Amino acid sequence: MDLIDMTKVQPLIERFVDQDVYIHLETTNGAYASHFGEKPFSAGAYIRNGKIKYSRGKITGEGPYRVGLKMEFGWIYAEGITHWELDAKNRLLMAGHDKDGKLAVALQISETPFE
DSSP: OEEOOHHHHHHHHHHTTTSEEEEEEEEOHHHHOEEETTEEEOOOEEEEEEEEEEEEEEEESSSSEEEEEEETTEEEEEEEEOEEEEOTTOOEEEEEEOTTSOEEEEEEEESSOOO
């Protein structure tokens, strides 16, 4: 995966506008963990093969970045995105890695279901 270049990623996000697409979105402890005393607070979110259609997609920020997808009745967004890749199946894979290189958030967009 490459570091985010907004001039490359924005057109790829727009490529999927007004199409039925499949979303993979997940967060891990790296994204929302809070530590109180000796016990870590664990939080996460996960959706795979959520079928959506978005009318607007935008990447914003100075890095790490935020990606938002506007749907008819709301938004999907992922914050903390640092890397991207367009794979051989034309899926846009975006991820956020913490300072140790561990995955904190992933947002992936595909025209076909994820396996």
